[in-house]
């Protein structure tokens with residue numbers, strides 16, 4: 001038995017929880033903030049048997065990997081609208097920091 | 110030394126923290142949500158020496174086990190009150206999902 | 219690789235996160251409450267390599283150790299102001315409860 005602690009971005013958390021649930025992984029969501037990733041992150045606790053760890057990691061990787069996203073910047077306030085050409089920029093989003101911790105005993109009451 | 114991570118229902122958390130405190134277990138409460146149990150759960154971290162783990166688990170079991178509770182349903186809004194016979198129903202409440210994690214070192218500053 | 223779980227007082231958390239960041243330790247902050255320390259505490263998760271654990275513990279000790287603070291009590295409401303001599307008192311603040319947990323695997327996606 002292992003306990004997987006995954007720090008991910010808030011925006012990826014619902015998709016990840018759904019994807020894990022479809023494979024019968026149970027997750028507990030802790031509110032967290034800052035540090036490993038930018039502000040607005042979530043820590044998920046996922047308990048799973050040793051032989052399912054690789055599968056859980058795959059689901060995390062598929063749903064939370066750091067990636068680039070094209071964002072159209074808003075036009076500058078009070079700027080000269082005529083000379084302003086909005087240029088979509090790439091922003092890094094997502095990312096997951098994952099710790100796999102050993103579990104000595106697991107109980108459900 | 111072990112770290113016990115217990116995911117329990119919010120409604121059981123004050124009773125459990127009190128019961129653990131009476132046996133000199135110190136707990137830290139993390140806000141959590143969803144997954145292992147229904148919405149509205151709490152994750153407790155309990156640090157304890159190896160020889161006290163069984164005792165802590167007993168306290169968790171005694172205070173948080175899944176159990177049935179009789180609930181009187183509210184009468185349906187806009188229904189025909191004459192034909193409605195409220196029938197108390199059994200609802201599952203409580204439950205605890207508990208991970209016992211090894212601790213390499215423990216410090217208090 | 220280890221995962222350090224440190225329960226500290228809210229008032230020490232920003233200073234500690236800054237001090238850890240200056241030494242390149244990444245932290246995730248979980249909201250927590252009660253128990254190990256008085257109300258208003260924070261749990262930090264710090265992932266670090268085995269050879270850096272002692273250094274991280276030093277930073278925690280330097281920034282969060284329990285210490286006394288002189289506090290000037292407010293004058294009693296409705297009391298006799300003439301006979302009241304405010305006497306600064308010592309209050310215990312800070313403190314850290316720290317668990318070092320082994321990590322089987324660490325991933326960043």
Ligand code: NI
Pocket residue numbers: 049052
């Ligand atoms: Ni299986």
Ligand code: NI
Pocket residue numbers: 161
């Ligand atoms: Ni003892």
Ligand code: NI
Pocket residue numbers: 267270
């Ligand atoms: Ni190094």
